[in-house]
Amino acid sequence: MKNDASGAVTLLRLAAWCGMLAGLGEALLLGVQKFIFHRAIFLGPRVIWMAAAADLLLFFALGLMQLALALRWRQVRTVRCTVMLYVFTAAFGWLLIFPRIQWYASLLLAGGMAVQAGRMMARTPLQPAFISRAVKLTAALILLLCAGVEGSLWWGEQRAVSALPAAPTEAPNVLLIVMDTVRAQNLSLYGYAQPTSPQLERLARSGVQFDQAVATAPWTLPSHASMFTGRYPQELSADFLKPLDATYPTLAETLRARGWLTAGFVANTYYCGYEHGLARGFVHYEDYRASLTELLISSSLLRAVTHNAPLRRMLGNQQVLTRRTAAELNNDFLSWLARTPDAPRRPFFAFLNYYDAHEPYLPPGAKDDSPLSRWPHEHTLRTARLLNRERLSERDNQAEIAAYDRAIAYLDHQLGRLFDELARRDLLRRTLVIITSDHGEAFGEHGHYGHADNLYLPLLRVPLLVIAPGRVPAGLRVNAPVTLRDLPATILELVTHSSSPLPGQSLARFWNGSASDSAILSAVNLAPIRPGLYPEGSTAEMRSVVQWPYHYIKAPDDSEELYDLRQDPDENHDLTEQDEYEEVIEQLRRIPDQPH
Numbered sequence: 001m002k003n004d005a006s007g008a009v010t011l012l013r014l015a016a017w018c019g020m021l022a023g024l025g026e027a028l029l030l031g032v033q034k035f036i037f038h039r040a041i042f043l044g045p046r047v048i049w050m051a052a053a054a055d056l057l058l059f060f061a062l063g064l065m066q067l068a069l070a071l072r073w074r075q076v077r078t079v080r081c082t083v084m085l086y087v088f089t090a091a092f093g094w095l096l097i098f099p100r101i102q103w104y105a106s107l108l109l110a111g112g113m114a115v116q117a118g119r120m121m122a123r124t125p126l127q128p129a130f131i132s133r134a135v136k137l138t139a140a141l142i143l144l145l146c147a148g149v150e151g152s153l154w155w156g157e158q159r160a161v162s163a164l165p166a167a168p169t170e171a172p173n174v175l176l177i178v179m180d181t182v183r184a185q186n187l188s189l190y191g192y193a194q195p196t197s198p199q200l201e202r203l204a205r206s207g208v209q210f211d212q213a214v215a216t217a218p219w220t221l222p223s224h225a226s227m228f229t230g231r232y233p234q235e236l237s238a239d240f241l242k243p244l245d246a247t248y249p250t251l252a253e254t255l256r257a258r259g260w261l262t263a264g265f266v267a268n269t270y271y272c273g274y275e276h277g278l279a280r281g282f283v284h285y286e287d288y289r290a291s292l293t294e295l296l297i298s299s300s301l302l303r304a305v306t307h308n309a310p311l312r313r314m315l316g317n318q319q320v321l322t323r324r325t326a327a328e329l330n331n332d333f334l335s336w337l338a339r340t341p342d343a344p345r346r347p348f349f350a351f352l353n354y355y356d357a358h359e360p361y362l363p364p365g366a367k368d369d370s371p372l373s374r375w376p377h378e379h380t381l382r383t384a385r386l387l388n389r390e391r392l393s394e395r396d397n398q399a400e401i402a403a404y405d406r407a408i409a410y411l412d413h414q415l416g417r418l419f420d421e422l423a424r425r426d427l428l429r430r431t432l433v434i435i436t437s438d439h440g441e442a443f444g445e446h447g448h449y450g451h452a453d454n455l456y457l458p459l460l461r462v463p464l465l466v467i468a469p470g471r472v473p474a475g476l477r478v479n480a481p482v483t484l485r486d487l488p489a490t491i492l493e494l495v496t497h498s499s500s501p502l503p504g505q506s507l508a509r510f511w512n513g514s515a516s517d518s519a520i521l522s523a524v525n526l527a528p529i530r531p532g533l534y535p536e537g538s539t540a541e542m543r544s545v546v547q548w549p550y551h552y553i554k555a556p557d558d559s560e561e562l563y564d565l566r567q568d569p570d571e572n573h574d575l576t577e578q579d580e581y582e583e584v585i586e587q588l589r590r591i592p593d594q595p596h
Contacts, residue, residue: 010128012063013135014082019059020138022090023052026300029097040241040275042381044288045153047298049146054299055093059086080121088114089301096300160283164346167259171347172468172495173431174255176487177415178227178351180220180268181358181451182408183440184213184461186401196408199416200435200465206474207433207467208511212481214520214546215439218459219452220271222524223438223484224278224353228252230488230504233523234541237277240528244277251488252281252349254501261340261348265333267324267355270382282351284340286332293322297381307379316373318360320384325364326356326414334421347495356411357441359450360384361403363410372396372403389449401443429469432494434487437462446571453529455544455553456571460522466507468494478510481546483520519591520546526556543592552588560585 027048033039041047066082091113095106184190187197189204190211216226221244222233228250229236238244252262263284266272272287279285288294297303305311306321333352356363360377375396376387392400415435422428440459442448451459464482466472471494489504500506509515522544527534534540540556549566562585563571575581 008067010131011067011082012060013128013131014079014126015059015063015066015086016056017131017135017138018083018086018090019056020052020135020142022059022086022093023050023055023299024138024142025090025094026051026055026097029094033097034275040243040273042270042273042275043298044274044294045149046288046290046294048149049142050290050295050298052142052145054295054302055090058299058301059089062086062089079125080118083121083126084114084118087117093299093301096304157284161261164256164261164283165259167346168496170430171259172471173347173427174260174349174491174495175431175433176227176349176351176491177433177435178224178353179357179408179411179435179437179463180353180355181439181441182411182437182463183458184211184437184463185440185458186405186408187463189463194405194409196405197412197463199412199419200463202416203419203433203435203467204465204475206469207465208472208476208478208507210464210466210478210482210507212479212546212548213436213462213464214460214481214483214522215437215462216483216485216522218439218455218522218524220268220438221276221278224272226485227436227438227487228278230485230500230502232485232521233525234543239525243275244280246277246280249502250281251491251502252351254281254488254492255349255495256281256283258496259346261346262350263333263336263340263348264351264353265329265336266351266353267326267329268353268358268382269322269324270380272353273382284336286336289324289332291322297322303381307381309377309379312377312379313374318373318377318379318384318386319362320360320379320382322382323362324355326354326411327364327417329354330414330418330421334418337425337427354411354414356414357404357407358383359386359441361400361407363407372399385450390444390447397444404441404443431468432471432491433465433467434491435463435465435467436484436487438484452524453526455522455524455542457551457565457569460544460546466490472508473511476511478507480510480515480517481520481548482507482510485521517548519588521592522546523592545588545591547588547591550584550588552585552591554589554592560589562588 030041030043030047034041062085066085088110091110092106095101095109186192187200188195189197189200215223217223217233221238222236225236225238225244226233229248231248236244237247256262262282264279264282265286269287272278274285274287297306312318329352333350372386377384378387419428439451440462441451442458445458446454446456448454486504486507488502489500490507492500492502493506493508524542525539526542527538527540542556543554545552549564551563551565551571553561560576562575562581563573564575576585
């Protein structure tokens, strides 16, 4: 390559071209994973052009570094050396998409591809004119892909809006708020000593507060699936890396068919993204947005760097790169309301999923300068978790709880701001508001940390508020256990004044005089999260029944636990060995096998 300005330009063009090709190849491989092997890729359709754009920037930066090195070692500017460098980088990035290939194997394979590319260049060198044309054509292709993806997303939404039927006259709006990973026992709303939820307390005075709301599952996807369908997890397809299928209709589909404008705004893109079936029925669904951080992680190489555990520990930064804060989610929802012509003229159903209380517990503005910022974390595409939490000292565990409390307090503050703005826009008086959580979090109770692997109350007991001026009483507190499975039936009864086509019982029974005692079921499949104990593809279902005052848990190995929540709310004393509870256990044992 010539040692002049034109040679440097050609080198940078070659870098840009190789970067775009690397990104297009990565998008193609992701498509193979998604559409042929039916695996979630945790990336939106924009990755088709974002991967190419991200790798373009990365390879261009490599080209600049190569030019800097060439000031001392001129041989690194040869076409052969340049092509070998970029083929190696592109191939290594492609192989990183397949986690079962070890990194050292990826290095060897990428090196072999680079050597072969170098031999080809020795026989047929690339000419500057060809490189220039190739850059222009590839850039044009990427621009067309970008326009095609963005255009199809916009056009699909416009068609869906135009196809909506007329809504009932004076039909109310519906706002379903899910505070991901917020357990009831850490809310001052439920008597917690720290003032974590003053805004929720203010809102509760306008509606009904449920003190014993129980999630149907201890983790995100099946819990949301129940809230959307009115069915228990064991009835649904939703499981680890298995999406909610179209077997049963969802709340969004039901309301959309009746004329509601449906929109979803999710911050937990790990299990609330469109790939997992929760977007079904929504005219507008915001999960993977176009942003600089989303652009960054569209490249497998840049993901590998940003998720590198030693690098994160060195920097003392464990924040999820693409985390969408409550303030951002509020702004996205309010902006959608403002720019949607049909929003003022027809009722809307909006689903808001907040992720601020999920691990790592780092609300905006909080310094990650605790000793735990240097503790080993595992970073994946959409989340991060502290490893070996069972080894934390009691002091560090309390520091985790304090961070969790701060995250909840931040979320509570932002909810207050959201409702102040909705009131300013005069929307609250005609809006049914549901505020809840999908599951809780464990901080050492029964030896567990995090969530998803047990059915004790720290993971199942969640907040629940129902607010609707003129439709529900203000200031009512319900002490009876209720299930989140009943939310679709509740919403449909309150906004349509008719029986629900979705299963479950309306919670309105607690203020219209028709309440009856019922068993509350929850379940989780432990096989995918304990692969050492259960074969791949198997089911190891743990179930629980709450029938006041008892909580019964049955593990996959048929072992049982029983707690009296009235006398033992922290579930410290298992009653299964006491003879006087044999009849209670037998009765509760039969409930999960009965149809509901």
